[in-house]
Amino acid sequence: MAFDDFADGGGLISRCTGVVIGWDGANKRAKILTAASVVCDFHGELHNPALKLSVSMPNKTTTEGRLLFYNVHYGIALLEVMGDYKLEVPSFGSGTNYGQVIFALGRGENMSLMVSHGTISWTDYPVLLRNHNMFLSCDIPEGGSGGPVVDHGGNMIGIAFVENPGPVFISIKTIMTCMEMWDQFSRVARPLLGMQLKSVELLDVSIQEELCRDYNITSGFIVSQVLVDSTAEKLGIRRGDVIDFQDIDCSTLSQLEDHLLSLGWGYLKGMHLTVDLKVEVHNLFDSYRESITFPVQFTDASKQETIKTVIPTATPGRDQVDW
Numbered sequence: 001m002a003f004d005d006f007a008d009g010g011g012l013i014s015r016c017t018g019v020v021i022g023w024d025g026a027n028k029r030a031k032i033l034t035a036a037s038v039v040c041d042f043h044g045e046l047h048n049p050a051l052k053l054s055v056s057m058p059n060k061t062t063t064e065g066r067l068l069f070y071n072v073h074y075g076i077a078l079l080e081v082m083g084d085y086k087l088e089v090p091s092f093g094s095g096t097n098y099g100q101v102i103f104a105l106g107r108g109e110n111m112s113l114m115v116s117h118g119t120i121s122w123t124d125y126p127v128l129l130r131n132h133n134m135f136l137s138c139d140i141p142e143g144g145s146g147g148p149v150v151d152h153g154g155n156m157i158g159i160a161f162v163e164n165p166g167p168v169f170i171s172i173k174t175i176m177t178c179m180e181m182w183d184q185f186s187r188v189a190r191p192l193l194g195m196q197l198k199s200v201e202l203l204d205v206s207i208q209e210e211l212c213r214d215y216n217i218t219s220g221f222i223v224s225q226v227l228v229d230s231t232a233e234k235l236g237i238r239r240g241d242v243i244d245f246q247d248i249d250c251s252t253l254s255q256l257e258d259h260l261l262s263l264g265w266g267y268l269k270g271m272h273l274t275v276d277l278k279v280e281v282h283n284l285f286d287s288y289r290e291s292i293t294f295p296v297q298f299t300d301a302s303k304q305e306t307i308k309t310v311i312p313t314a315t316p317g318r319d320q321v322d323w
Contacts, residue, residue, distance in 0.1 A: 016035045016143065016147075019159065021089060022089065023088070028084055028085070029080055030081050031079070031080055032065065034076075035076070035077065036070045036074075038053070055081050057081075060111050065080065069182050069188075070302055071188055074174065074190070075130075075161050076159070078182065090156040093156060093172060095171075096120060096172075096254070098120050098121070099120060102118060102120060103149070104141065104144060104148075105147045106142070107144070114144065116138040118136050119138075120134050120135070120137075122202055125166070129196050131197050133253075135168055136166070139167060140160045140162055146161065147160060148160075149169055157172050177258070177262065178261075189298040190260075192298060195225065195226055196224045196225035197221040198222045198224050200217065201252060215282060217242055220280075221245075223238065235292055242284065243281050244279065246279065247277065263296065267298040274298070276294070278292075279291070279292050
């Protein structure tokens with residue numbers, strides 16, 4: 001199905017695709033997942049408090065949607081529509097892999113189904129601390145932001161967004177954790193690392209060889225940005241360091257995000273405000289390693305937190321170690 005977001009004057013603000021993820025047949029209510037961009041800007045401010053969400057159904061009828069929840073960090077929004085429709089919830093895939101063949105689906109202005117074919121790219125491209133984003137090798141159909149991404153068996157494995165510098169993808173595992181948190185607590189607790197990371201596993205093979213040969217590093221995450229006043233900055237972590245989470249079995253950023261997001265359950269239940277992680281920091285410029293305790297903080301804000309200026313390299317010449 002497709003969404004149109006109209007201002008008070010009737011002008012079109014945004015158009016996206018959505019997918020049914022919940023259907024209450026007895027009460028004729030459907031929960032529809034789509035892109036947050038249909039309701040808010042990049043910082044999480046609603047386009048208009050009196051916005052009107054027009055939902056075009058697969059049978060080409062149009063109804064009005066009600067906003068239930070949105071989270072700009074994960075780029076998702078959940079809407080509700082009511083009506084006597086014949087709707088089905090898609091089957092969900094069990095996981096995602098780099099290089100996996102995918103199909104990105106979208107609905108055009110006349111509700112025609114459009115499909116793009118590609119793969120999940122073997123790449124990390126840091127975008128405003130959204131470490132969970134994965135990238136697609138194909139363009140998303142016009143108007144297809146928020147539309148489902150399916151595997152070769154037709155199982156939904158995530159949704160796609162139009163974002164600079166290219167189409168991005170968020171996995172169904174991350175999405176469903178957010179939805180379950182919202183169902184139970186009406187909010188989502190996500191981790192605040194204060195760092196933009198890149199996976200060592202996804203680096204060019206020549207760089208991986210250099211890291212292994214010169215620094216005995218074969219896994220972990222390279223720090224590409226550190227935010228001012230963040231926990232990472234206060235602990236002395238800097239751009240160019242390589243960090244390894246000691247108690248977490250993960251090698252990609254999406255795996256790391258899913259693990260940290262799962263720790264948010266304790267925050268929502270009032271069990272803790274932070275979670276201490278054991279982290280080994282490899283300072284490549286000064287050639288030393290140290291083990292630290294990293295207290296991960298959480299936020300339940302739907303909007304994007306204010307991102308302060310990224311810390312420049314503090315030590316002259318440090319950018320020589322820059323992957």
